[in-house]
Amino acid sequence: MKFSNSLNVLLLGSGGREHAFARKIAESPSVAKLFIAPGNAGTAQCGTNVDINPNNFGSVKQFVLSNNINLVVVGPEEPLVRGIYDFFCEDSQISNIPVIGPSALGARLEGSKEFAKDFMTRHGIPTARYRSFTKKNVEEAYAFLETLQAPYVLKADGLAAGKGVVIAQTMEEADAALRDMLLDDKFGHGKVVVEDWLEGPEFSFMCFVDRRRVYPMALAQDHKRAYDGDEGPNTGGMGAYSPLPFVTGEDERYALERIMQPVADAMCAEGCPFTGVLYGGLMKTRDGIKVIEFNARFGDPETEVVLPRLKSDIVEIFSAVADGWELEHPLEWHDFSTVGVVLASKGYPGSYAKGAVIEGLDEVDGAVYHMGTASKEGRIVTAGGRVAIVVCAAPTLGEALEKCNREVGKVRCDNLFHRTDIGRKAIK
Numbered sequence: 193m194k195f196s197n198s199l200n201v202l203l204l205g206s207g208g209r210e211h212a213f214a215r216k217i218a219e220s221p222s223v224a225k226l227f228i229a230p231g232n233a234g235t236a237q238c239g240t241n242v243d244i245n246p247n248n249f250g251s252v253k254q255f256v257l258s259n260n261i262n263l264v265v266v267g268p269e270e271p272l273v274r275g276i277y278d279f280f281c282e283d284s285q286i287s288n289i290p291v292i293g294p295s296a297l298g299a300r301l302e303g304s305k306e307f308a309k310d311f312m313t314r315h316g317i318p319t320a321r322y323r324s325f326t327k328k329n330v331e332e333a334y335a336f337l338e339t340l341q342a343p344y345v346l347k348a349d350g351l352a353a354g355k356g357v358v359i360a361q362t363m364e365e366a367d368a369a370l371r372d373m374l375l376d377d378k379f380g381h382g383k384v385v386v387e388d389w390l391e392g393p394e395f396s397f398m399c400f401v402d403r404r405r406v407y408p409m410a411l412a413q414d415h416k417r418a419y420d421g422d423e424g425p426n427t428g429g430m431g432a433y434s435p436l437p438f439v440t441g442e443d444e445r446y447a448l449e450r451i452m453q454p455v456a457d458a459m460c461a462e463g464c465p466f467t468g469v470l471y472g473g474l475m476k477t478r479d480g481i482k483v484i485e486f487n488a489r490f491g492d493p494e495t496e497v498v499l500p501r502l503k504s505d506i507v508e509i510f511s512a513v514a515d516g517w518e519l520e521h522p523l524e525w526h527d528f529s530t531v532g533v534v535l536a537s538k539g540y541p542g543s544y545a546k547g548a549v550i551e552g553l554d555e556v557d558g559a560v561y562h563m564g565t566a567s568k569e570g571r572i573v574t575a576g577g578r579v580a581i582v583v584c585a586a587p588t589l590g591e592a593l594e595k596c597n598r599e600v601g602k603v604r605c606d607n608l609f610h611r612t613d614i615g616r617k618a619i620k
């Protein structure tokens with residue numbers, strides 16, 4: 193692909209992350225046409241939505257060929273883990289069209305907890321001590337649990353949409369989780385990783401990776417629990433903010449030099465170079481920074497607070513990563529802070545109703561990224577668990593939080609709730 197002024201881009205996905213991408217991609221002077229498959233009511237304002245399932249690679253290929261697409265950007269993990277990158281590389285009709293994302297082998301860093309943990313051990317990347325078990329050695333799993341102290345951390349292997357991790361407070365809960373994961377095989381992979389419980393603030397470190405070249409992005413912190421004060425069940429993420437006052441420049445250097453760069457190098461050494469975006473879910477523990485998980489893609493909702501701070505042209509970055517040339521400058525960032533508050537359907541992450549009318553979105557002084565919405569008879573209605581995220585920018589985090597809380601109040605809908613303390617802990 194040549195970095196030119198007339199690129200046609202296909203973006204795969206349909207969440208808030210993709211809406212934030214779509215807006216950023218559409219801003220690039222090098223983009224002629226932007227298509228989003230399948231997109232949502234928000235992405236439709238930045239480009240053309242097309243009704244294609246990103247996991248249906250045959251349909252993606254047809255669309256790419258008939259619309260002269262020059263670049264494919266992948267949002268969600270599933271097409272990556274299923275091998276969309278490899279599908280393009282192996283088909284001579286489309287092998288010249290770059291896909292931003294890793295190969296299926298690269299995506300194992302996210303797709304298999306066991307692979308990720310073994311990989312980290314092989315390469316001395318700091319992470320919690322662990323052992324993995326299958327149905328065959330379930331007795332050993334119980335015995336291993338007995339050697340640990342509560343809380344117990346159990347992770348089902350494979351993609352589980354954020355639901356595969358159990359932090360059990362008692363041995364009874366740990367037993368029940370083991371039964372679910374191994375004996376009842378609720379997650380379909382029949383493998384479980386049991387690891388030490390770590391303590392400390394978590395942060396998300398996303399980097400563009402082009403084999404050995406690693407370009408770090410601004411840091412963000414997600415809020416996974418449903419309710420204020422980090423109470424309630426785990427969700428896909430109820431809000432995020434950037435930058436992070438509790439992570440020092442030294443911490444960031446350590447994370448880059450001891451974690452992210454060594455992962456890129458080690459993937460090359462193992463014969464499966466990583467390209468795309470590597471997401472380190474890191475924790476600042478008393479014993480240093482450790483890896484909680486890797487993702488092989490942008491985070492959601494981290495992307496919605498990080499991309500508005502990116503000054504550089506994202507399409508130029510994608511082109512560099514896709515074509516293997518080195519960017520002349522490090523990525524440039526705006527100094528302001530961003531806070532994003534997710535509006536979720538009442539009941540989420542459990543069951544919830546759809547179809548409630550949302551008003552006031554265009555009154556918000558800030559960005560509104562759609563996550564789970566639909567258009568119905570000219571109105572925007574709820575169509576998912578996480579419905580939209582309101583992102584506000586201000587010179588300081590405190591001001592951004594205050595503004596975001598005020599602006600969120602302008603969104604009117606009977607069936608939504610949100611947190612009011614996103615980023616609060618970081619404000620002195």
Ligand code: AMP
Nearest residue numbers: 320345357387388389390391473484485
């Ligand atoms: P993961 O899907 O691996 O990111 O896990 C989901 C969440 O579980 C993380 O964001 C952490 O809050 C928590 N978690 C996972 N592993 C551990 C661990 N070893 N110690 C403490 N908390 C953990």
Ligand code: GLY
Nearest residue numbers: 414429491492493
């Ligand atoms: N925000 C966590 C994730 O994207 O997996």
